[in-house]
Structure formats: structure tokens, C-alpha cells
Amino acid sequence: xxxxxxxxxxAPAILSEVKPAVLPRAxxxxxxxxxxxxxxxICGIIEGKTPTWWWVCFILACFVASFxxxxxxxxxITGVGVWGHANPVNWAWDIVNxxxxxxxxxxxxxxxxxxxxxxxxxxxxxNRAAEAMTIFAVVCAAIFxxxxxxxxxxxxxxxxxxxSNVIWQNFRSPLEWxxxxxxxxxxxxxxxxxxxxxxxxxxxxxxxxxxxxxxxxFLYGLFAMGWRGSNRHWSNYEMAxxxxxxxxxxxxxxxxxxxxFDFAVSLIPGWHTTIFPPYxxxxxxxxxxxxxxTLMLPLRAVYGLQDLITxxxxxxxxxxxxxTGTIVGYxxxxxxxxxxxxxxxxxxxxxxxxxxxxxxxxxxxxxGCNVITPQFFWFKAVRNNTxxxxxxxxxxxxxxxxxRFVIIVTSLARDFLPSSWGxxxxxxxxxFTFFGTFGVFSVLFLLFIRFLPIMPMAELKxxxxxxxxxxxxxxxxxx
Amino acid sequence: xxxxxxxxxxTFNTAPELYHAAEQVRxxxxxxxDCITPFPVHGLDKAMxxxxxxxxxxxxxxxxxxxxxxxxxxxxxGAVDYPLIVGGKPLFSPMFAFPVSxxxxxxxxxxxxxxxxFLVNGLPRHYHPVxxxxxxxxxxxxxxxxxxxxRDPRFNLANTKAMLEKIGGAAVTELEP
Numbered sequence: 001x002x003x004x005x006x007x008x009x010x011a012p013a014i015l016s017e018v019k020p021a022v023l024p025r026a027x028x029x030x031x032x033x034x035x036x037x038x039x040x041x042i043c044g045i046i047e048g049k050t051p052t053w054w055w056v057c058f059i060l061a062c063f064v065a066s067f068x069x070x071x072x073x074x075x076x077i078t079g080v081g082v083w084g085h086a087n088p089v090n091w092a093w094d095i096v097n098x099x100x101x102x103x104x105x106x107x108x109x110x111x112x113x114x115x116x117x118x119x120x121x122x123x124x125x126x127n128r129a130a131e132a133m134t135i136f137a138v139v140c141a142a143i144f145x146x147x148x149x150x151x152x153x154x155x156x157x158x159x160x161x162x163x164s165n166v167i168w169q170n171f172r173s174p175l176e177w178x179x180x181x182x183x184x185x186x187x188x189x190x191x192x193x194x195x196x197x198x199x200x201x202x203x204x205x206x207x208x209x210x211x212x213x214x215x216x217x218f219l220y221g222l223f224a225m226g227w228r229g230s231n232r233h234w235s236n237y238e239m240a241x242x243x244x245x246x247x248x249x250x251x252x253x254x255x256x257x258x259x260x261f262d263f264a265v266s267l268i269p270g271w272h273t274t275i276f277p278p279y280x281x282x283x284x285x286x287x288x289x290x291x292x293x294t295l296m297l298p299l300r301a302v303y304g305l306q307d308l309i310t311x312x313x314x315x316x317x318x319x320x321x322x323x324t325g326t327i328v329g330y331x332x333x334x335x336x337x338x339x340x341x342x343x344x345x346x347x348x349x350x351x352x353x354x355x356x357x358x359x360x361x362x363x364x365x366x367x368g369c370n371v372i373t374p375q376f377f378w379f380k381a382v383r384n385n386t387x388x389x390x391x392x393x394x395x396x397x398x399x400x401x402x403x404r405f406v407i408i409v410t411s412l413a414r415d416f417l418p419s420s421w422g423x424x425x426x427x428x429x430x431x432f433t434f435f436g437t438f439g440v441f442s443v444l445f446l447l448f449i450r451f452l453p454i455m456p457m458a459e460l461k462x463x464x465x466x467x468x469x470x471x472x473x474x475x476x477x478x479x
Numbered sequence: 480x481x482x483x484x485x486x487x488x489x490t491f492n493t494a495p496e497l498y499h500a501a502e503q504v505r506x507x508x509x510x511x512x513d514c515i516t517p518f519p520v521h522g523l524d525k526a527m528x529x530x531x532x533x534x535x536x537x538x539x540x541x542x543x544x545x546x547x548x549x550x551x552x553x554x555x556x557g558a559v560d561y562p563l564i565v566g567g568k569p570l571f572s573p574m575f576a577f578p579v580s581x582x583x584x585x586x587x588x589x590x591x592x593x594x595x596x597f598l599v600n601g602l603p604r605h606y607h608p609v610x611x612x613x614x615x616x617x618x619x620x621x622x623x624x625x626x627x628x629x630r631d632p633r634f635n636l637a638n639t640k641a642m643l644e645k646i647g648g649a650a651v652t653e654l655e656p
Contacts, residue, residue, distance in 0.1 A: 035517060035621030160556055168556035172568050177578040184582040188589045195593060199518070199619075206616040225603035228610050229618050231514035233600045235524050239532035240596035244589060247542075251585045258578055458518040461621075469498035469522055 029125075033307055035461045042200075042453045042460075043207055045303055050450065053302070058446050064439025071433030072147055080150045082429045088415040089424035094144040096404040097434050099259055100287070101141035102182065103280075103400060105189070106252055107288020108134030112192060113248035116241075122316050124459040125308045129299065130292050131193040132452075136444040137291075138186040140437040145178075174261035181258040188251055192244045194223075195237075199458040202227035256284045263407065270350035270411035273338065279331035283403060286324035286370070289317055290396030297390045299449065308455060311384065318377040318389060321396060325374030328403075332371065350411055358423055359410045366406050369399020485608035485656040486512075486628040487640055489648025490617075494520050497623035500646040501526040504625060507642060511631035515609060515624035534595050541591020542584045549580025608654045626654065 029038070075082050085092040108130035115123040146155050158179045160169050169176050201224035208217035227233070260280035263271035293314075300309045339351040354363050373395040376382045383389060409424050448454070461467055491497040494516075501514055505528040514523060550573065557563070558570035568575070597603065609615060609626055618624050625648060627639050636653070643651045 039517075039620045160552060166561060167563070168561055170565055171553045171557055171579055172565055172575045174578075177582075180579045180582040184586040187586060191589050191593055195596075203517075203616075203619040206610075206619050210616050221605065225597065226605040226607060226610070227602065228607055228615070229515045229517060230600075230609075231516055231520070231523050231527060232529065233602070234516065234519040235529050236532045236534050236596050236599045238519050239534045240538075240592045243535060243538045243592045247538075247585045247588050247592075251582075254578070254581060254585075258582075261578075461518040462521070467494050467518060467520065469495045469520060469526075 029308060029310075029460060029464050033464070035464070035466070038308075038457055038460050038464075039203060041305075041308070042455050042457050043204060045449070045454060046204065046451060047207070047211070054446060054450060058443065061439045061442035061446055065436050065443050066439070067432040068143065068436025068440055071429050071436060072143070074429055075147055075433070076152060080148065082427060083148075084425055084427035084430055086422075088420045088422050089409055089412040091408055091412060092424050093405075093426050093430045093434060094148040095262075096401065096408050097437065098141050098144040099280075099404045099408075100401045101137045101144075101437065102185075102259060103256065103284035103287045103404075104291045104397075105134040105137035105141070105185070105288065106256060106281070106284035107292050108132070108137070109185075109189060109192075109248050109252040110285050110288065111292070112196070113245040113252060116245040117249060120316075121463045122313050124463050125305075125313060125455050126292065126296055126317075127459070128193075128196060128452075128456045129296060129449075129454050130288075131189065131196065132445065132448045133288075133291060133295060134189045135186070135193060136441050136448075138182065138189060139444065140441050142182065142186070143433075143437060143440075174258065174265045177258045178262055181255045185251060185255045188244070188248060192248055195241060195244060196456055196459075197452065198224055198227050198237075199229065200453040200456060202229065203457060204453070253281055256281045268411050269344070269346040270354070270407065272347075273335065275331055275334055275338070279328065279335075282324045282327040282331065283370075283400060286321060286328055286374070287396060287400035289321045289324065290393045290400065293317055293321070293389060293393035294397060295445065297386055297393070299454065301386075303454075305455075308460065314386065314389060315380075315383050318383045321393075322374045322377040325370060325377075325396070329371035332367065346416065350414065353414050354406060354410045357410065357414070359406065359413065362402050362406050363410070366399055366402040369395045370403060373399065483629050483656070484636070484653040486626050486631075486634070486654050487636070487643060488515075488609070488612055488624050488626045488652050488654050489643035490614070490650045491623040491625065491648060494623065496647050497625065498523060498526050500625055500643075500648060503646045504627065504642075507633070509627055509631050509633055511628040511634075513609075513626045513628075515615075515618040515626060517619055517621060517623075520623075532599070534592060534599060537595030537599075538588050538592040541595075542588040544591075545584040545587025546580050548587065549583035550576050553579060608656055612652070612654060614650075 033041075083092070083094065085094070108127075111123050111130040112127045112134075115127075146152060149155050149158075157163065158169070158176070171177075201220045205217050205221035205224045208214075208220060257277040257280070260276035264273060264276040266272060296309060296317075297314075300306060336351050339347045342348075354360075373392050376388075376392055382392075413422055413424055415421060489500075491500055497514060497516065498520065501523060504512055505526065514520075514527060516523070553576040554571045562570050564570070609624075612618075612624075614622070625643065627634060627643070629636075633639075640651050
């Protein structure tokens with residue numbers, strides 16, 4: 001890249017005396033691939049014959065997804081009582097799973113929005129798949145609160161739509177804030193994803209047209225909106241993309257903040273803490289990067305995308321997982337410290353009970369997976385071992401699920417009065433419903449990798465060396 | 480008399496070639512012309528002499544509308560249409576109305592940005608002379624084009640073609656309207 005020398009002409013005079021070292025920039029597309037190679041590689045995945053493994057995975061995913069369908073159907077026919085929660089644990093797996101899936105989605109927005117604003121160009125090869133992951137995770141998340149309302153056909157009461165009771169929603173409630181936060185998050189994620197897809201859909205439109213497949217050309221073309229690569233359009237497009245990145249950044253931070261308000265605004269010991277918003281956001285990004293690694297590493301191997309998702313990309317993702325995982329570990333420590341320092345016996349009991357009470361097994365799984373696992377990413381040898389990174393990413397996913405379980409269930413299971421204490425276990429219907437959401441997620445993700453470009457071709461081309469219009473003139477410092 | 484073409488299109492193989500050609504077309508005083516690129520070429524807006532996009536103004540209008548919508552909705556539903564005291568809290572306060580208004584600000588900004596981008600770009604437009612060009616698929620892939628429209632006051636078929644060839648354009652072709 002020519003940037004270092006580009007700015008040499010207008011740099012302060014002192015720089016010529018101290019001669020700062022020019023840091024080499026990491027190569028984002030390896031082996032000096034051409035623009036055409038990128039197009040062929042990404043479009044080839046869609047245009048080629050459906051691979052056998054895809055059908056195997058798809059049928060398996062449909063089978064797993066049927067567990068959710070069965071669980072939900074049984075719940076709708078019978079009632080919410082088929083789930084295992086009862087006094088005093090009235091929030092259990094449903095909310096755990098909701099927060100778990102929403103959290104996973106957050107890495108997608110972090111990659112597409114925050115890293116875009118920070119000009120982290122390595123995001124380009126993973127952002128499309130990560131955004132898809134966000135949308136599908138929000139779909140899975142939404143299943144739980146929507147069906148937890150009981151009579152799901154009244155779920156529209158959550159929105160301020162005039163109804164026959166004339167009464168309106170209670171906007172003082174964090175649960176109502178959550179309705180707006182999550183539905184805005186889902187909508188904006190879809191819009192952001194779609195905007196990114198438009199230029200790539202135009203590529204597919206023209207390629208299918210030339211290949212004589214008029215139906216697919218028409219369908220891709222319909223959504224490509226007549227995109228023709230005009231630079232006058234690119235100018236507005238880039239601006240719109242930047243603004244969407246700019247508003248998605250406070251959005252993603254606010255969504256998990258508001259999710260944490262569901263707990264923090266209440267008075268339950270173990271929930272009523274001011275550390276929740278930042279701690280939840282860090283945890284969400286941590287779990288999301290775990291999921292990105294879980295999804296992208298097999299995809300990279302299956303489709304031979306090593307030149308596009310390089311070791312540098314894996315390093316970056318591991319380091320973010322390490323950083324956010326360490327923040328989460330720090331938050332666990334601070335929670336304990338405040339429980340002691342706050343001198344509130346109920347708060348103190350809640351935390352001692354978490355670590356040494358009946359749910360201690362869940363607590364130590366959480367600590368093991370969330371605090372210890374990411375520490376392996378300090379070592380380059382671990383980051384270079386793709387199989388090991390993948391296994392560690394699974395531990396991160398498991399750990400973050402247990403974090404929500406520990407927070408929600410342990411606090412509720414020990415009510416203020418010992419006479420109301422209880423122990424929660426999930427029912428088989430809950431277990432099936434949650435297990436099935438992995439199938440729902442996989443079905444959606446498999447459809448995505450089959451029919452849509454898994455990487456943003458235009459953005460990938462823009463970060464290659466040959467896209468730099470000053471490439472040949474950089475040495476002379478010419479603009 | 481033959482039908483007036485939509486314009487002429489010239490091919491450039493690399494981004495730097497296109498960039499320098501665009502500077503020359505700009506300096507030649509053309510106004511109704513365009514570059515077709517497979518990805519946003521950094522710095523090309525300046526080379527084409529484009530002004531800053533007006534999309535942010537539409538976004539701002541959307542954001543303000545969203546915030547006002549949120550505050551007004553919560554105030555009207557809670558304090559005017561059906562006042563109901565819950566937990567002894569006030570009927571309306573900008574404090575508890577803030578999270579929802581904040582989310583609506585973002586939601587409306589997103590819609591305004593996208594709708595604004597489409598309106599400013601004149602999209603969707605599924606028929607366009609440029610899309611009828613035989614090699615347009617390359618323009619989505621790895622090739623760059625400059626199109627000069629016939630409605631430009633400086634357009635003259637012979638001169639414009641000669642100029643495009645002079646600045647390095649290959650396969651200078653007329654586009655059917």
C-alpha cells in the first residue's frame with residue numbers, strides 16, 4: 001500500500017530526522033489475486049453444482065430444526081406450563097436462550113459497523129457472513145420471548161397498535177424498551193446487510209444473464225435494483241453505508257444495554273448492578289466472535305477461502321475474543337468485589353450462592369469456558385492451529401450460554417424468603433425447543449451460503465493492492 | 480438520420496488508468512458523464528469533481544423525525560390518551576421515554592438513509608442503456624468504463640470519441656438509447 005509514502009510530502013519536518021519505521025501492512029488478499037479471481041471464486045460457489053455435503057448438512061439441519069417446530073407447536077396447543085419454569089424461577093431457559101442468541105448476533109454488527117468506522121480493512125472478508133449470522137441469530141432469539149408471552153396470537157400487543165382494550169403499553173418497563181431495541185436491531189441489521197449485497201447481486205444478475213439463466217438473473221436483478229456500478233451511485237452508496245455503520249454502532253451497544261436493563265432495573269440481588277450494561281456488551285461481542293470463528297473456519301476449509309480469510313484474519317478474531325473474554329473475566333471479579341464491598345447481605349449471599357450453591361456446577365463451567373479458554377489465544381502457536389481455535393470457539397459458545405443461565409437462574413432460585421426457594425430444571429419441551437434453534441440457524445445459514453455471495457466482492461476488490469489508484473506513483477509521493 | 484446514441488463508452492483496464500482519464504474528462508468540462516466501476520474506487524469522486532453526497536441530510540431529517548415520534552408517542556399514549564399511574568411514577572418523563580426514542584431515532588435514520596440513497600441515485604431503474612452494453616458484465620467484475628452522455632452540451636460524437644481514445648480508452652463504442 002502506498003499510504004505510508006503518500007503522506008510523506010506533507011508530514012512534519014521532524015519525521016525526516018527521526019525516520020520512523022514504516023510498519024508493514026498485513027496482506028488482506030493473499031497470492032496477489034486479480035479482481036476476476038475474486039469474482040469467480042465467490043460467484044463460483046453459487047453457480048456451481050450443489051455439493052453433496054450441503055444436502056447432507058441441510059437435511060440434518062432441517063431435522064434438528066423440526067425439534068423447535070415440534071416444541072413450539074406443543075407449547076401453543078397446551079400452554080406455557082409445558083416449560084419448566086415455575087415460582088420462584090419464572091424466567092429461565094427462554095430468557096437465557098434469548099440473551100444467548102441476541103449476544104451472538106452482536107459480533108456481526110461489531111464487524112460490519114464498528115470495525116468499518118475504525119477502518120479495520122480485515123473486516124471485509126468476514127463481514128457478509130457475520131451479518132447473516134446476526135440476522136439469523138436475531139430470528140432464533142425472537143422465538144423465545146414471542147412464545148413466552150403465552151398466547152402468541154396476542155404478541156402484537158407488544159407494539160403500540162390501538163386495540164380493543166384501549167389501554168397502551170407501559171413505556172416505563174425495560175421489557176417494552178427491549179421490544180423496540182430488538183425489533184430495531186433486527187430491522188437495521190437486515191437493511192445494512194441488504195445494502196451491502198446490492199452491488200454483488202448486480203454481478204450475479206449479469207453473470208446469470210450471460211449464462212442464459214433468465215429466471216435467476218431476474219430474481220437477483222429484482223433485488224439489485226438496477227445497480228450499474230456508476231461512480232455517481234457509489235458516491236452516495238458509500239456515504240449511506242458509512243451512515244449505517246455510524247448508527248449501527250450506538251445501536252449494537254444500546255441493544256445489549258437495554259437487554260441488561262431487563263435485569264439491572266429490577267431489584268433482584270445479583271441483577272441490580274450498574275456493571276450490567278458494559279459487561280453484557282463485552283460478553284455479547286465475546287460470544288459473537290466465538291460463533292464467527294465456529295462458522296467461518298469450516299467455511300474457509302470447505303470452500304478453500306484461505307487466500308481471503310488469511311491467518312491474519314484468524315489472529316485478529318482470536319485477539320478480539322481474548323480482549324472481550326478478559327473483560328468478561330474482569331467483570332466477574334468486580335461483581336464479587338462489589339457484592340462484598342456493598343455490604344448488602346442479600347447481594348453477598350447471591351454471589352456466594354452462585355459459586356458454591358446448588359448451581360455451582362454451572363458457575364464453574366462458565367468460569368472455565370469464559371475466563372480460561374480465551375487465555376490460550378495469547379499464544380501464536382494456538383492461533384495458528386485452526387482446529388484448536390475452532391474447538392476453543394465452541395467452548396466460548398458453551399460458556400456464554402452458561403453465563404446467562406447462571407445470572408438468570410441462580411438469582412431467581414434463591415428468593416428473599418427461604419420458604420420460596422426452589423431449584424429449576426428444564427422440561428424436555430424446553431430442551432427440544434432450544435436444541436432445534438441450532439437447526440433453524442443452520443438451515444438459514446446454509447441457504448445463505450448456497451444462494452448469496454458469502455463475501456462482499458466489491459469490498460474485497462477495494463482492499464487489494466491493484467485497487468489503489470496511486471499504486472504506481474506512491475514512491476514519488478504524488479497524489 | 481440515425482438515432483442519436485445515448486452516449487459513448489470507453490474501456491479502461493486498471494483503476495489508475497481510469498482515475499487519470501476521469502481527471503481529464505472532468506478538466507475537459509463535461510458534466511453528464513459517469514464512471515462504471517466494479518467497486519468504489521478511492522479518490523475517484525475527487526477525480527470526477529463530484530460534490531459531497533446529500534444523503535446525510537436526509538439521514539439527519541429521518542433521525543430527528545424518529546426521536547420526535549418516540550417522545551410524542553410515549554407522551555400522548557401515556558399522559559394524554561389513557562393516563563394510567565404505574566408504580567407511582569410520573570405519567571410522562573423524558574427519562575423513561577429515552578430508550579425507545581433512541582431506538583426509533585436509529586430506526587428512522589436507517590430507513591431515511593436507504594430510501595434517500597435510492598432516491599438520490601434514481602434507483603430502482605431496471606432498464607438503462609449502460610446495462611445493455613455487451614461487456615457490462617466485465618464492469619461488474621474487473622474492468623472500468625467511462626460513459627459520456629449525448630445530452631452533455633460539449634458532446635460531439637467524433638470529438639468525444641477521439642478524446643476518449645486519446646486519454647487511453649479502449650473499445651470506444653456508441654451506446655444505444
